[in-house]
Amino acid sequence: MSSKIDIVLVGGGGHCKVVISILNKIGKYNIVGISDTKEKLGQKILGIPIKYTDDQLEELFEKGIKHALVTLGSVGNPEHRIRLFNMLKRIGFELPVVISPDSVVDDTVDIGDGSVIMPGVIINADTKIGKNCIINTRASIDHDCVIEDHVHIAPGVTLSGSVIIEEGSHIGTGASIIQSVKIGKFSIIGAGSVVIKDIKDNIKVFGNPAEIRGKEK
Template sequence: MSLKPDIVLVGGGGHCKVVISIIKKLDMFNISGISELKENLGKEVLGIMTKYTDDQLEELHDKGIKYAFVTLGSVGTPDNRIRLFEMLKQTGFEIPVIISKDAIVDETVEIDEGTVIMPGAIINPGTKIGKNCIINTGAIIDHDCMIGDQVHIAPGVTLSGSVKISMGSHVGTGASVIQGINIGRNVLIGAGSVVTKDVEDNSRVMGVPARRISQSRNDKKGIERDV
């Protein structure tokens, strides 16, 4: 009988695969199963069965599963991840920090609950990372960065020193942010962009150098202008 605590994963897509791989290598938890939509029940993700729906989570907690983790990915908007995270907290689950063995994280780095650090990520001294964040594969976060809750740093992103990223923002694959930049709340930075100026809340920016293409991250028709 395993002495490891049980954990339930919420969301069964591609992001879930990577989290399962990390958990298996860490050997910290016994993965009880995955919670998903009813139409996905019975599917396997890396050998882990999808056998729960979200309306069963409270019952699972009452039966003794005390840990859960949001394994739904985030592309563009974190709204669904936020909803699931808040639901797990209200149910009473403990939501751990999960750090890949293949990541390099300085001992001074502060990471809040529900955040996952993917393989190959490098996080340097003095950095603080909030709740329910994704620091994705191969991201580089230099010294003294401040990353708010519900932020997704996509694969291959580079943040230079003392960058601040506020709650709910998404930095797209391969983007770079130079030192000392402040990125507001709910910002979407396009893949491959180079951000050289501060970015206002709710903006969509992209390009080299990055330019604002709309004031709202949900507006796909905005006019380009300097950040």
């Protein structure tokens, strides 16, 4: 009998593909399948079938599948990831922290439920990562940063020490944020931006240096 832990992945697509790759390397979990929309049933991602819809997840839990992970990606709007995370928690699933073996995460880093640390990531001492976060490929997060729940740190982002990213914000690919800057809730930092001052809630910024370009709804 396998000693691996059964887990269902919720949300197909490119992000799901990378998570499957990480889970395969970790070797701790048996992926029982992927849940997505009815239109995607029967498709496979890296050989794993999409064979459930979200309305079957409670039944899966009752049958003994106790672990799940949100594997829907997020580009700027975390609404659907938040909804799925809350649904899985309500059902009673345990959402594990998934850390790529190809990342470097200091032992003092605290990471919340359901967050995924992708290959090539570096996270330094006394940083806190919230729940349901994506810390994407080759992101670099220095000491004493605080990343709140449902944040997506995109590939190649650099955060200097003591940066705060509040709930639901998206830090675009290759952006850099200097030390001690605070990014408000549900804001978007455009790809390649250099942020040198605090950003309020629900704001879009981009450029070098980053300037306000609009507000989120």
